Amino acid sequence: MRKLAVKLQGIQRRQLCRVSTLSGLQQEWEPDLNFLVPASSQEELRQLETLTQAGLSNVAAYLSDSDATLQSAMPAVIGPPDSLEQADIITLTPGSKHAHIIYRQSDLHHSLFLTxxxxxxxxxxxxxxxxxxxxxxxxxxxxxxxxxxxxxxxxxxxxxxxxxxxxxxxxxxxxxxxxxxxxxxxxxxxxxxxxxxxxxxxxxxxxxxxxxxxxxxxxxxxxxxxxxxxxxxxxxxxxxxxxxxxxxxxxxxxxxxxxxxxxxxxxxxxxxxxxxxxxxxxxxxxxxxxxxxxxxxxxxxxxxxxxxxxxxxxxxxxxxxxxxPYVLMNTPLCALPEELWPDAHRSISDWKQVYAPECQDCAVQSSCSGLFAWHERGWKPTAIKAISMRQIHEQIH
Ligand code: SF4
The missing domain is CATH 3.20.20.70 (Aldolase class I)
Incomplete structure (x- = not known):
């Protein structure tokens, strides 16, 4: 889950919103969904305000906190620029200084938290x-x-x-x-x-x-x-x-x-x-x-x-x-015996996965799970050591 520092304006209740665009809104709009639409100019903001005045009460504007010239008369979220992707789903909570992106379409792993x-x-x-x-x-x-x-x-x-x-x-x-x-x-x-x-x-x-x-x-x-x-x-x-x-x-x-x-x-x-x-x-x-x-x-x-x-x-x-059948998950390849490399999956969710500086020279990085982003507060699953092309050839032959 990604966290954004935001300021909410005119958002009265906790809600989920789907991020859309001015043009996308025409196809996507439904009365039971909420939408958040980035506006990067006064003209785009004016068009959004016109839509809300016409009855689309479930739409809020997303304004960049680096552009103080945009003043919204409609419900708005003011946050960091370029931090949203289309179709993101974001939670907004009145009184909170943060919004959370709870779903990002481009991620490989998606989950829904129930309790x-x-x-x-x-x-x-x-x-x-x-x-x-x-x-x-x-x-x-x-x-x-x-x-x-x-x-x-x-x-x-x-x-x-x-x-x-x-x-x-x-x-x-x-x-x-x-x-x-x-x-x-x-x-x-x-x-x-x-x-x-x-x-x-x-x-x-x-x-x-x-x-x-x-x-x-x-x-x-x-x-x-x-x-x-x-x-x-x-x-x-x-x-x-x-x-x-x-x-x-x-x-x-x-x-x-x-x-x-x-x-x-x-x-x-x-x-x-x-x-x-x-x-x-x-x-x-x-x-x-x-x-x-x-x-x-x-x-x-x-x-x-x-x-x-x-x-x-x-x-x-x-x-x-x-x-x-079995798989290995959350296990960097350099932590495993070579016989088990083919069974290891790149399993750590995108938003919590990182590589160590040693990984830069590693020949298998693209198929390695890497590390949990918070390993520095805890530990690494082994001493991370880049794997060379020579090791791979030796394993194959
Ligand atoms: S060095 Fe990094 S990329 Fe290479 S196997 Fe180890 S953790 Fe994976």
Missing amino acids: NRCNSYCLMCSQPPTQHDDSWLVGEALQLARHIKTSPPLLGISGGEPLLAGTALREVIDTIQDLHPQTCLEILTNGRLFSQAPLAQALLQDLAQPVRWLVPLYGHADFLHDFVVQSPGAFEQTLEGLLTLQDFQQPIQLRIVLIEPVLRELSELCHFIARNLPFVQQVALMGCEPIGFALANRDLCEVDLRAWQQELLAGATALRRGHV
Whole structure:
């Protein structure tokens, strides 16, 4: 999510707006959507004001804070120039000095945030949960779905724990599938509440299309998984949830975050998955995001992945032998054994991905996930070292 320093003028309530243009507005305008239209001259501002006087009350102007000559009589947002793209979706909150771009069409990864509440308390949670009622976020998620101009190939729903929204989650799924039938929907959930049959039935019965469920599993036994998610009973509930998803023929990606207690038992966990959960579509082995609770639990979460090559290879081998597809995510190539390079994906969302100065001379930068933007407050997944063309040739031959 990108943050802009702004001044709001005449915006009376919190709202989502789609960024458009004067000419685009004619095709895009709908009474139930809100629009933000950049105006760079007095003439463009006059045309916008004429439109609002004619009844388009759901349009605000976006004015550059570097041009004090533009004075607007209509609702306006004054902010940095050249910071918006067409079809961006932006939240405006009266009284706030910031606006947030919550959706950018040109990004590779898109997600929709449903709640900050959670029923687990994972050691490495990147978004520490809160308890307060944030059910209004469901309404905002529905608004976001309506404001998306061009259906993205992939849209994620995350939290917190989205299943805590209960049956309202079904409304969100149905709305997205109705408005964006070509979009593949992925939901990140700990899956525990799928152990409750009535809720599972309400969420999964007769979906217009399957959803891809991204479910973390951190151990082959309760002592480990329950410890990592800091919730007794979670392992049993998660397994029940996974079997329920399989009953409803939903595709599942299991997610394993590579922190120390998990890496110690990674081979066992991958054997467990191959033996007991062979129906999962994919397993994602993921580098830990150095933010949130991971910083507080640094002794357990900070690892140099190059020191765990044997464990990574043993886990990957167990999955391969069990015919369970796997990928590596958030793992720079220089942190991995070369045998695993083909399985590593460029997975970090655009707005939070950076490269280190060492990456400038690296031959594989274009296919490397790079680093989380906030690694400097935390740690790097290994000592970053550029890969040369020679290393690549040696690997191929
Ligand atoms: S040097 Fe940078 S670009 Fe190259 S593999 Fe490492 S992190 Fe990726």
